[in-house]
Amino acid sequence: MALDEYKPQKGGEEFETGHDFKYVGTSPDRPDGFDKVTGRARFGADMSAPGMLFAAIVRSPHAHARILRIDTSRAEALKGVKAVVTRADFAGGLSGETWNVLENVMAGDTALYDGHAVAAVAATSALIARDAVKLIEVEYEVLAHVTDVDEAMKDGAPVIRGGAADGSVPEGLHPNVVRYHESGHGDVEAGFAEADLVIEDHFRTEATHQGYIEPHACLASLGSDGRGEVWCCTQGHWNVQKLCAALLGLDTSGLRVTASEIGGGFGGKTTIFIEPVALALSRKAGRPVKLVMSRSEVFRATGPTASASMDIRIGMKKDGTITAADGVFRLQGGAFPGAPMEMTAMCAFACYGLKNVRHVGYDVMTNRPKQAAYRAPGSPMAAFAVESVIDELCEQLGLDRIEVRLKNAAREGTRSSYGPRFQRIGLVETLEAARAHPHYSAPLKPGQGRGVSCGFWFNFGGETSVSLALSEDGSAQLMVGTPDIGGSRASMALMAAEVLGIPYEKVRVTIADTASLGYNEISHGSRVTYASGLATIKAAGDAVQKLCRRAAEKWGISEDAVKWQDGCAVPSGPNAGDFDPLPIAEITASMGATGGPISGHYEATPEGAGVSFATHIVDAEVDPETGKTSVVRYTVVQDAGKAIHPAYVEGQYQGGAAQGIGWALNEEYIYGPDGRLQNAGFLDYRIPVASDLPMIDTVIVEVPNPGHPFGVRGVGETSICPPLAAIANAVSAAAGVRMRHLPMSPPSILAALEKQAHA
Amino acid sequence: MQYHTPASFDEATALAATATGTTRFLAGGTDVLVQMRLDLVTPDVLIDVKKIAGVHDIVREEDGGWRIGIAVTGAEMSEHEGLCRDWPGLVEAMDLVGSTQVQGRATLTGNLCNASPAADSVPAMVAAGVEATVTGPKGSRRVPVEAIPTGPGKTSLARGEMISALHVPARVRGGGDAYLRFIPRTEMDIAVVGCGIDLTVEGETITGARMALGAVAPCVVAVRGAPDALVGTALEDAALAALADLAQAACNPIDDKRGTVGFRTHVAGVLARRVARIAYDRARENQ
């Protein structure tokens, strides 16, 4: 995914707000629910084809090594092995991000991280494929490696790939620094001089994985005619189509990609890892190939988020006014450019109206897997560092944490820290709702602490194409191109039902394959309910207009004199009352004879995705003898613009908080001195289990987004921005020691307590 | 790979004695199958012990002790009234293993013979004084369970030998046991430190104590000095402090992704105090 796609957008078309809704705002069961609870839903690994082969991948055991020789002959001689591929079986002559993707999918001259793919086999059974992997001999020359972001920037650190830096990087930096960002406004030094208290601190967060339950899986078939098919679990199948075609040297339209049901993605399925490998094997073997990753492959070789090293300096007056804010953000995103450091920088201070602000970002390469998006990529770590310092300032100046945030909060018209002026936004409303929530004033027990944090995310629009076809009985088939990663089919059906005036159950929503619609951007950037939602409303509106035309023709009146009301065409204006309302099913029953099938279409790149803010309140309890934290109470307050399906909006709020709890307390990529990943499994990569979580209370604030016909703002990502900071503030208060390094695992809390006792 | 389902211990040990290559017994398979999937172990011979007569039974012995069959699952132990009454600490230790699904398969014998330093039931078994019958081509012998594991993944069982039963002693009046482990989460985790203890009391006074630690050394560690710290006391603060010191002194841990030497040693002391209080209350109620 290109980083530009997350950059702030200028406002697009503006819509009226303040509608009355019949279906929107209710929470019916999801259309895919029955299939999922009965096991009928088909996920990535559930598809098979006649004559199918099974693939397995040979991976580097070294963090950094030159590949001297790959001998595939013993594997090829094994009975049942039908094809072996290496880098030579993919397209040459690629450049830019497409080259990066290929280099990550299959190593070229050098293995760049533990788990990097170097070859793959396809065989008649999964067991034979696994055995064949062990017969492939790879001769390596092991090179010095570096996995830590600060170490990778130091003089003398091993160079991952010389010449990878772009023009943004100032001279004199280590070649592992590949991109540089600087932005802000005002004069920060003058601002700090005005402050009564300036606090500067260093913060670190570790790389975390999205932890989706379904490992990557695909079934691919590619003939020597250059026509192929892929079935896979992905957040964006047009992107799979485009990238796979490039990596295999095919016409984009020669490949048809179908998205399966998806067992979680959270950003991690916005790129490709195995699909081109399965295609290359299929092309060579002349048979369909299935490739399913194991959990340890998912950890070692897909994209976790970046780890970060950050310095934050904020000045505040005694009355709580922030006078200046300055941040340095160093992110490593593995052995490729792309760590989302400009997102970190641009989100860091976005919650506040600041006269003087500056941010500097470094994108640093290390010997780790290529990072991928993870829910609001780059923003949660920024909030952790910034909101921790604000908490310290409030503590030392004796100020209320919510009052201080309200005093400085960004509002409509505020010049944002990253440049543009905000349109209508809802940060103040979330802070006021948090202050009024009983949680904020509830008494704490001994050993407990309370933390508060705000968070920000841009949200996104992107290319969108939607089609809606009416059936003879008046029911509707809606085709959208954005894989449903959070209940979006329910939201789409609600919006279509609202416009058409037919019950929710009468709308069937399908995630169409790449051959059935125009290009659809990935389901990312919290864009689906906004952009596919907008397109659904417009496509349904297009169909309604055609329905009205049929009625007008039947009645022999002007099309303008027909309006659509409660699922019926109704004569209006001078013709009001002349004819009985004509229900949708009556119009569609005769559509074959009155001009043919009725469909609605819409395609656009909508640009009015409204930014969104949240405020979280957390109570944590720390066992001072073991350093173990329990999160005992959690409240999420977030602006949804308009909650189309409130229960699934709540699900997004709770999911963000749950993942944030894992990131804050126990999740981390642990590398040994040999540069190998130590915890490539859910036993030692500790995501929260159900019993680790409290009930997560939610408050949906609705400050309509004027860029969406019904006021929607994306909600999927903002919910993971405040948790790291809110939990760190709560834990620091409970433990009595400031925690500036995530995760706040029991040994690290105990070590901090001990250090403080000896200080 | 060969897969056998012997009907008797004779048949099982004969198979094991003559097998070539890597051999594994298969009880619940919650370690073996995971290791196979991870390519850590690829057995040539797999001997499923679940078809052997009597291995699913928990039997009360004449002396009041319990014989636990080698295929008895954690779930079956937790549902056994007599065992839960007599040895709540042992049962709670086994109950910590895995999830509900894992509990339906995992066995006490498998937990012991997998020889993980972090195995949860093993410190509880050592504290309870559990013994194992080892059966081989040359007959049977009875040994204390702490003699089985000899290092991570290693046991004292000779080629062809297997465990044919575990023996839990009779519960004396005024006795109570308990087990606690430290994990960063609440469930589905591997012990960073585990601590099992068994106490006997007369009135308020402790008359006997046995304690063992897990995950702080290559094998389970029996804390031999526990009686010196506790016998004759009513578990006052001084006794607890002495016990915690002993526990910490017995630690010989490593630094790894799960915990540092310092952290493990510190937490061993904390758990020793906490687990002793639980066992003390249980023992006093059992008079």
Ligand SMILES: Cc1cc2nc3c(=O)[nH]c(=O)nc-3n(C[C@H](O)[C@H](O)[C@H](O)COP(=O)(O)OP(=O)(O)OC[C@H]3O[C@@H](n4cnc5c(N)ncnc54)[C@H](O)[C@@H]3O)c2cc1C
């Ligand atoms: C999800 C999950 C969570 C887990 N959580 C925990 C936990 O919290 N705590 C913990 O301690 N463990 C845990 N485990 C590990 C495992 O469940 C336990 O060690 C379990 O008790 C093993 O028993 P089993 O019957 O499944 O053994 P198996 O896998 O069948 O066998 C284990 C070993 O014992 C040997 N063996 C079995 N029977 C005999 C016999 N009669 N004689 C000689 N050798 C024999 C086998 O050859 C093998 O080497 C977990 C495992 C999983 C998959």
